[in-house]
Amino acid sequence: xxxxxxxxxxxxxxxGCHNSxxxxxxxxxxxxxxxxxxxxxxxxxxxxYVGGYLQTGLPxxxxxxxxxxxxxxxxxxxxxxxxxxxxxxxxPGTGLHEHRNDSDPDLSxxxxxxVPIRRCxxxxxxxxxxxxxxxxxxxxxxxxxxIGDTLRYEPSxxxxxxxxxxxxxxxxxxx
Numbered sequence: 001x002x003x004x005x006x007x008x009x010x011x012x013x014x015x016g017c018h019n020s021x022x023x024x025x026x027x028x029x030x031x032x033x034x035x036x037x038x039x040x041x042x043x044x045x046x047x048x049y050v051g052g053y054l055q056t057g058l059p060x061x062x063x064x065x066x067x068x069x070x071x072x073x074x075x076x077x078x079x080x081x082x083x084x085x086x087x088x089x090x091x092p093g094t095g096l097h098e099h100r101n102d103s104d105p106d107l108s109x110x111x112x113x114x115v116p117i118r119r120c121x122x123x124x125x126x127x128x129x130x131x132x133x134x135x136x137x138x139x140x141x142x143x144x145x146x147i148g149d150t151l152r153y154e155p156s157x158x159x160x161x162x163x164x165x166x167x168x169x170x171x172x173x174x175x
Contacts, residue, residue, distance in 0.1 A: 034116040035144040035151075038073075039066040059102045065110075065167065067144075067151065069119075071174050076151050076167035081106050084161045092160045109155045109165050111142065120145035120154060 043062040048055040063078040078101050086095035099106040111117055120143035123135035132147055137157040144153045146169070153165040 033119045035069045075171040079166045079168040081165040117144045
């Protein structure tokens, strides 16, 4: 009886995990191949006065994030993003909207805290200046990659809609 109960519990557990809505990793990916935002902090910036006059048009807040990748902990801040209002069938690259931390910031594409994000694959080719090229991804799931002092998030790779989120890397340390 005890063996039958153990088998039933194991079967329910396996079926339950199989039917879970939690993000899963491709069987060839390891947990070390994913980024995870572990914290989001909104920092209110102090007003800037020059000659006794308040300077307007400057950002009033900074969005800081902590991101885990393998043994690294990255402290980053939202730098820029690009959204698209293009409709299906529109010419690629139309309806693009640039957003910056100091001008019309848009955090709508930033992943939620705790969601694993695949590491983007890089192309074997590089740009003429030697900078890496993000390759066509094996899946349309979002991906993220560190390129120099920038952490780039691709919410819909392979879609050709040119959307992204860039974070400036403020610091990087091992856990």
